Amino acid sequence: MAYTEEELKKELETQEYEYGFYTDIESDTFPKGLNEDIVRAISKKKNEPEWMTDWRLDAFRIWEKMEEPEWANVNYEKPDFQAISYYSAPKKADPNKSLDDVDPDLLEMYRKLGISVDEQKKLQNVAVDIVVDSVSVATTFKETLAEKGIIFMPISEAIQEHPELVKKYMGTIVPKTDNFYAALNSAVFTDGSFCYIPKGVKCPMELSTYFRINEGGTGQFERTLVIADEESYVSYLEGCTAPSRDENQLHAAVVELIALDDAEIKYSTVQNWYPGNSEGKGGVYNFVTKRGLCEKNAKISWTQVETGSAVTWKYPSCILKGDNSIGEFYSIAVTNNYQQADTGTKMVHLGKNTRSTIISKGISAGKSQNSYRGLVQINSRAENARNFSQCDSLLMGNECGAHTFPYIEAKNKTAQIEHEATTSKIGEDQIFYCNQRGIDTEKAIALIVNGFSKEVLNKLPMEFAVEAQKLLEISLEGSVG
Amino acid sequence: MDLKEKLVSSFLVFEDNIDVDNDVHDIRSKAIKNFEAKGFPSKKEEAWKYTSLNSLQKIDFSLFPKKESAIEYKDVKKYFLHEIDTYKIVFIDGIYSSYLSETTHDGVDICLMSAALTKPMYKPVIDVYFNKVASKDESLTTLNTAFSKEGAYIYIPKNKAPKKPVEIIHFSTGNEAALLLQPRNLIVVEENAELQVIERHQSLTTNDTFTNSVTEIFADKNAIVDYYKLQNDANTASLIDNTYTDQKDTSIVSVHTFSFGGKLTRNNLNFYQNGERIDSVMKGVTILGEKQHVDHHTLVHHIEPNCESHQDYKGIYGEKSTGVFNGKIIVDKIAQKTNAFQKNNNILISDKATINSKPQLEIFADDVKCSHGCTIGQLDEDALFYLQSRGIPKKEAQALLMYAFANNVLESVKIPELKTRINKLIANKLGVRLGFDL
Numbered sequence: 029m030a031y032t033e034e035e036l037k038k039e040l041e042t043q044e045y046e047y048g049f050y051t052d053i054e055s056d057t058f059p060k061g062l063n064e065d066i067v068r069a070i071s072k073k074k075n076e077p078e079w080m081t082d083w084r085l086d087a088f089r090i091w092e093k094m095e096e097p098e099w100a101n102v103n104y105e106k107p108d109f110q111a112i113s114y115y116s117a118p119k120k121a122d123p124n125k126s127l128d129d130v131d132p133d134l135l136e137m138y139r140k141l142g143i144s145v146d147e148q149k150k151l152q153n154v155a156v157d158i159v160v161d162s163v164s165v166a167t168t169f170k171e172t173l174a175e176k177g178i179i180f181m182p183i184s185e186a187i188q189e190h191p192e193l194v195k196k197y198m199g200t201i202v203p204k205t206d207n208f209y210a211a212l213n214s215a216v217f218t219d220g221s222f223c224y225i226p227k228g229v230k231c232p233m234e235l236s237t238y239f240r241i242n243e244g245g246t247g248q249f250e251r252t253l254v255i256a257d258e259e260s261y262v263s264y265l266e267g268c269t270a271p272s273r274d275e276n277q278l279h280a281a282v283v284e285l286i287a288l289d290d291a292e293i294k295y296s297t298v299q300n301w302y303p304g305n306s307e308g309k310g311g312v313y314n315f316v317t318k319r320g321l322c323e324k325n326a327k328i329s330w331t332q333v334e335t336g337s338a339v340t341w342k343y344p345s346c347i348l349k350g351d352n353s354i355g356e357f358y359s360i361a362v363t364n365n366y367q368q369a370d371t372g373t374k375m376v377h378l379g380k381n382t383r384s385t386i387i388s389k390g391i392s393a394g395k396s397q398n399s400y401r402g403l404v405q406i407n408s409r410a411e412n413a414r415n416f417s418q419c420d421s422l423l424m425g426n427e428c429g430a431h432t433f434p435y436i437e438a439k440n441k442t443a444q445i446e447h448e449a450t451t452s453k454i455g456e457d458q459i460f461y462c463n464q465r466g467i468d469t470e471k472a473i474a475l476i477v478n479g480f481s482k483e484v485l486n487k488l489p490m491e492f493a494v495e496a497q498k499l500l501e502i503s504l505e506g507s508v509g
Numbered sequence: 510m511d512l513k514e515k516l517v518s519s520f521l522v523f524e525d526n527i528d529v530d531n532d533v534h535d536i537r538s539k540a541i542k543n544f545e546a547k548g549f550p551s552k553k554e555e556a557w558k559y560t561s562l563n564s565l566q567k568i569d570f571s572l573f574p575k576k577e578s579a580i581e582y583k584d585v586k587k588y589f590l591h592e593i594d595t596y597k598i599v600f601i602d603g604i605y606s607s608y609l610s611e612t613t614h615d616g617v618d619i620c621l622m623s624a625a626l627t628k629p630m631y632k633p634v635i636d637v638y639f640n641k642v643a644s645k646d647e648s649l650t651t652l653n654t655a656f657s658k659e660g661a662y663i664y665i666p667k668n669k670a671p672k673k674p675v676e677i678i679h680f681s682t683g684n685e686a687a688l689l690l691q692p693r694n695l696i697v698v699e700e701n702a703e704l705q706v707i708e709r710h711q712s713l714t715t716n717d718t719f720t721n722s723v724t725e726i727f728a729d730k731n732a733i734v735d736y737y738k739l740q741n742d743a744n745t746a747s748l749i750d751n752t753y754t755d756q757k758d759t760s761i762v763s764v765h766t767f768s769f770g771g772k773l774t775r776n777n778l779n780f781y782q783n784g785e786r787i788d789s790v791m792k793g794v795t796i797l798g799e800k801q802h803v804d805h806h807t808l809v810h811h812i813e814p815n816c817e818s819h820q821d822y823k824g825i826y827g828e829k830s831t832g833v834f835n836g837k838i839i840v841d842k843i844a845q846k847t848n849a850f851q852k853n854n855n856i857l858i859s860d861k862a863t864i865n866s867k868p869q870l871e872i873f874a875d876d877v878k879c880s881h882g883c884t885i886g887q888l889d890e891d892a893l894f895y896l897q898s899r900g901i902p903k904k905e906a907q908a909l910l911m912y913a914f915a916n917n918v919l920e921s922v923k924i925p926e927l928k929t930r931i932n933k934l935i936a937n938k939l940g941v942r943l944g945f946d947l
Contacts, residue, residue: 099555408860426874426875426876429872431869431872432869432870436865436867436885437864441858441860442887443857443886444886444887445884445885446882449868449870451879453877
């Protein structure tokens with residue numbers, strides 16, 4: 029039987045969230061609401077030094093004066109910031125215990141997610157710093173990394189153990205005043221990852237963190253800081269899955285990357301947060317600020333596969349400060365049902381001979397809205413800057429929307445910028461061509477969607493490509509792959 | 510008193526001087542209220558992110574010229590497309606100059622807005638079309654609507670085509686210091702009718718002028734409208750051009766904008782496709798120097814299925830000039846089989862020049878082909894070397910390449926004499942005599 033687009037659409041609408049389960053772990057949760065006392069309490073709970081408490085309070089005061097941004101092409105019910113609990117930690121967590129001591133419930137949860145905390149970790153060569161509801165509960169391969177001098181730990185520990193590094197870099201790329209959600213995060217972040225690669229070290233394995241939102245009604249405010257010292261290299265993976273919840277959950281993370289001279293950071297994200305059900309009820313609000321700074325000859329590469337969240341608002345950016353630095357952005361954003369995504373990147377060229385590449389693929393299905401919003405800015409001193417941007421959108425069904433809002437600003441005559449965008453659907457002739465060669469419609473659609481996203485999928489590290497494929501499947505049908 | 514207050518307070522005086530009982534009175538009153546509430550757009554508004562009107566608002570503009578000024582034809586002949594015969598609607602400081610004009614009522618109406626707004630014979634057309642497609646919300650458009658009194662009125666009935674193109678020229682003499690002009694044009698082209706229009710604003714003075722113009726174009730079924738905007742004004746002249754186009758089935762409307770002059774120019778082109786198999790064409794060549802600023806802001810709203818739109822804007826920016834391109838294509842849910850294309854190519858030839866480009870797509874239909882492309886680059890070094898190695902001086906070689914860059918926009922200009930004129934303007938702007946016959 030021929031598999032038509034109509035059927036695909038139907039299937040997409042009824043597709044339930046596979047990873048929607050809820051593990052009952054006792055949580056140590058703060059009362060709902062946000063005020064200075066809560067900020068102090070979070071800081072105290074984390075046993076933070078005074079400078080950190082002050083830093084948080086400062087951010088909180090800035091946040092209080094700010095207004096929630098309205099400019100993004102998304103509609104949603106504004107979260108009530110007083111109805112959120114700002115701290116939640118699994119009770120049995122103890123960062124010093126071994127893997128065997130880890131809560132079996134948690135391990136079971138990871139097993140369902142396919143996260144390899146146990147034996148598989150060696151096979152996959154992935155050091156996983158797992159974050160469940162804001163507190164890291166298992167850290168692996170720490171010793172292997174320590175031998176190389178690599179620091180990879182929860183940021184709360186880093187604040188205790190390496191205050192000089194945290195103090196020096198935190199908030200330099202994404203300042204507290206940057207935007208509403210960055211300020212909020214600065215005030216209330218509970219955990220996240222910290223990574224420091226010393227001079228000249230190539231990190232031997234992919235560093236990986238999984239974030240989850242578990243306890244209903246708790247927001248997750250992650251803070252990630254990755255510092256690659258001169259001539260070092262690191263590939264960092266981040267992936268998220270969240271259980272089904274009817275309440276909208278807020279996720280406002282901040283990620284800061286610093287690539288010093290000749291360093292390279294590769295940051296890959298697979299995001300599959302609960303997108304809400306087929307009526308658009310529930311789902312995660314994902315308002316994230318991600319930014320990286322490139323010094324001389326440095327390179328930062330963002331790769332993201334966005335399939336989840338009810339509302340996504342995210343622009344991983346590169347500040348190309350040093351001469352000859354390179355910024356890259358590869359993205360697949362898939363929206364279905366009532367999902368809304370407003371995502372893209374900013375490439376700010378400051379140094380000479382800086383280069384940036386933007387490849388963005390948007391796939392919209394159901395009643396979803398998918399927007400690309402990007403900025404390419406060539407400043408007057410950025411001689412010979414080069415940018416190539418490509419934004420392609422694929423529409424499935426006539427009730428979804430695809431939008432492109434590129435901003436291109438050039439202030440230097442030696443700049444070379446190319447931007448192109450296309451919007452189309454899977455062509456009848458393309459399907460026909462495949463059918464004619466004995467490929468049924470279902471396979472043909474899979475083939476085309478796969479081909480459409482290949483450019484970005486190829487950029488993912490091997491370990492992640494599998495997961496990314498899986499997520500595309502969940503979001504888009506049973507036919508991909 | 511700032512410019513906004515001055516405008517709002519002078520509205521009463523303006524209204525008193527014309528017919529208050531007229532139907533247009535209500536439209537004007539509503540419009541001034543909207544402007545009063547909104548004021549001049551600021552850079553905080555997304556649509557005005559790259560263009561600031563602050564410096565314009567600081568100038569003490571005279572709103573209504575007190576006396577009529579006369580100019581001799583021989584002094585301004587060069588601003589006309591004098592090589593061919595045309596209909597002419599000429600204004601001096603916003604006042605109609607019958608001496609320089611050539612209007613007609615022979616089968617078609619090519620005359621004045623002031624007549625159309627007051628004489629009963631035009632009332633049926635005014636009732637149906639006036640202020641129907643122009644925004645009732647955008648502040649500068651409503652400012653113009655509030656003071657709408659004079660401009661060009663062109664009505665081409667079914668199956669008619671005027672024998673020659675129409676030239677609309679606005680001169681400002683500067684006899685009364687800085688002058689603010691608000692011409693209002695209405696162009697109605699009925700079924701199977703055709704029209705060619707050339708519009709020009711020319712300042713004859715070193716005093717500041719500020720023109721806030723609104724043009725409404727209605728193209729009925731099968732109508733063909735070619736509109737050419739020649740912007741080569743003095744460097745003290747600022748222009749905000751708001752053009753609204755309403756198209757019906759299978760009509761073709763193309764607007765060519767040639768921006769070489771002026772201090773600050775903002776072109777707001779809005780196309781609404783209310784029918785099927787429509788084609789909308791927007792093309793432009795912008796060549797700037799000094800501290801000039803040109804902002805092309807286009808909107809194509811695909812409301813019905815099976816339509817097309819084509820946009821092609823080329824820009825060359827020298828010295829301290831700034832260019833802005835902001836193109837928006839909206840495809841509604843039912844507008845299936847839409848083909849919408851948008852292209853913006855730019856060359857920066859100076860370190861101090863800036864280009865900001867923002868080509869946007871908002872697409873709600875799935876069976877469409879939409880694309881946009883934007884490039885910013887330089888002249889090809891190899892091509893330049895090739896020309897120089899064949900004895901062409903660098904400056905000419907550069908000009909040749911820039912001319913070639915802009916040329917495919919010129920190809921669609923349908924009036925040969927106009928094409929020649931634009932070629933000359935380009936050569937002039939590039940500061941060379943091109944070695945081939947234009």
